[in-house]
Amino acid sequence: MLHKLSVRLPFAAACAALLAIPPLAAHAQSAPEQTPVEHFFQRPAVLSAKLSPSGTKIAISTSRGDKRVGLVVIDLAGGTPKANRAATFSDADITQFEWVGDDRLVYSAVDLQDGSGEDRYFARGLFSVNADGTQPRTLVSRDGSTNSLDGRLLKWNHTLLAVPEQQPGIRPDEVVIGEMYFDHKSMTSVWPKWINVRTGRTRIMDVEPISHVVAWDFDTAAEPRVAYTSHNGVEATSWRGPGEKKWSELTQDKVLEAKFTPVGVDDIGNLYVTHTDQSGYSVLSKFDFKTGKPSATPLLETPGFDFRGSLVEGRPGAGPLGVRLITDAEQTIWYDEGMKRAQAMVDAQLPGRVNRISCRRCGADEAVLLVRSFSDRDPGKLFHYESVSKKWNLVGAVQDEIDPQRMSRVSMHRIKARDGRDLPVWVTQPAGVKAGQPAPTVVLVHGGPWIREGDWEWEGMQQFLASRGYLVISPEFRGSTGYGYAHYRAGWKQWGQAMQDDVADALLWAQKQGLASNKACIAGASYGGYSTLMGLVRHPELYKCGVAWLAVTDPSLLLKGAWNVIDDLDDGSRRYMLPQLIGDVDKDAKMLADNSPLMRAWDIKAPLLLAFGESDMRVPIEHGERLRSALIKAGHPPEWVTYSNEAHGFRQVSTQVDFARKVEAFLDKHLKAEKP
Structure with missing residues (x-):
């Protein structure tokens, strides 16, 4: 059954106070003849928003209410949403963050007011904090310092690689970071290791060494499954299946001559790749380890367009929930029946728009959805939906000074x-x-x-x-x-x-x-x-x-x-x-x-x-x-x-x-x- 879109004003008001956006009941005002130039190039009110593993909290990176982009957490438990600023800097902006369990976040920062670009890719640091803003900790330095009270502060050349889903065999509070090495202006190796986001302790990852790695793909347990290497004009892709310790090289190609490109992995041993088929367009297929080639029958093809997209990660121990792709516009192809119904419901409530869903307890009767809804004329709005109560909540506008009608x-x-x-x-x-x-x-x-x-x-x-x-x-x-x-x-x-x-x-x-x-x-x-x-x-x-x-x-x-x-x-x-x-x-x-x-x-x-x-x-x-x-x-x-x-x-x-x-x-x- 479809339900009309409605907004609970207490929720909207709580978010409005945080993000400095008016609730839906705000009075209309006469608009100027032209939208001011500043409105087109303002910092977005919401850079990113993510549900906690339980779906009871939303973390948002936002500059509203402060001069810098900070990390705000909205706690939805108890019926009355409560918002607090979990982390902020006076000289930097929080641009990347992930939930580590339901009560702690890990994040990086860059200085968006420094246009030099020196911190655009590296020297971002790594930090962690509780959802309520307590027990902050620096894990990786932004300025090259390695001094700390307990000597565990890592140098700037470490970056976050993966955050595992909580499941049997996974230690709580641990994420995967990579230590980067450089040669002749290029990155020559990124090697993964575990770090505890509460204590800063690191431990070696049990992975067979491989040279000249520039990138990895991980499963939901943060086990490295694909290693990408590059050296002297040759690029190679190696695979390590579930339960395997050693790497198997799948392909070795000269630059610009790759036979296929990995897109992602799942927890049941599948590797998903794109390759050019007889039509001349890139399609999505599973990799056939017996033949050493992409499967002849593609999973997904987009006539007139190369496949461009990503897997929607599934539950631990399972395959993907779906595939998010872009042809002329973005859409999501769901494999999960519950998520198919959820997408149809959302699209009916917000017609004529792209409605990107992230979820917790995905596809279940008690699913929690976070929807970013946008169009060619609207930078987007964020909505929260609870399947149990069947209630919609407006979180906020991505660019709150843009009037889509104009x-x-x-x-x-x-x-x-x-x-x-x-x-x-x-x-x-x-x-x-x-x-x-x-x-x-x-x-x-x-x-x-x-x-x-x-x-x-x-x-x-x-x-x-x-x-x-x-x-x-x-x-x-x-x-x-x-x-x-x-x-x-x-x-x-x-x-x-x-x-x-x-x-x-x-x-x-x-x-x-x-x-x-x-x-x-x-x-x-x-x-x-x-x-x-x-x-x-x-x-x-x-x-x-x-x-x-x-x-x-x-x-x-x-x-x-x-x-x-x-x-x-x-x-x-x-x-x-x-x-x-x-x-x-x-x-x-x-x-x-x-x-x-x-x-x-x-x-x-x-x-x-x-x-x-x-x-x-x-x-x-x-x-x-x-x-x-x-x-x-x-x-x-x-x-x-x-x-x-x-x-x-x-x-x-x-x-x-x-x-x-x-x-x-x-x-x-x-x-x-x-x-x-």
């Missing part, structure tokens, strides 16, 4: 590129534009470039641009992943060439459809910034202006580096991967020069806004400074902005807001204003 619709289209290749294109349509009335357009090119960018969900930059009246076109040009191996492979060594033609073809299609006007600007970051520059070089007739930030301006500098330019690209990428994907600095020298914005600076004549982070080590600021000098010599100086405490990806809210305002003013000047 946001823009997002749609995906399949068009044909000039050579006939299938080309996926995402379109964010500005609200209020009449049918048949073309809008000024921003072609927003994603970075990577070997990623899939688009999803049916709310994105701050796209929505900001659309709110200012611009049609936003986001092409998944060849070289992008997620749309078949042929589409990905067709982008190899095509920087500035066929990849650039795809970007142009997306705009030409939108103009032919009557969506885009002849006033268009091209924009993007990282590779998207490179594509912006090459768009102005190769298709100057299409673009009135360009906005490039964190942009690669010279592929040769990216590929080989320079003695006086410090970057973070490891030797393995430069030796074994980038020459195949972009080009060989010697064999392809002419091709790289022909498609270098720096070498083609004389051809960039449209107005250009360039922005860089002064601490960027992926695309160092030298890329921007060299191009800026060349453009000044060519007589076309760009608008120029740098941010002193930002790396590759603007992380500080103040930077994002300031840059968005500069973009808004630049576009308004060159797209909206008519020349006299």
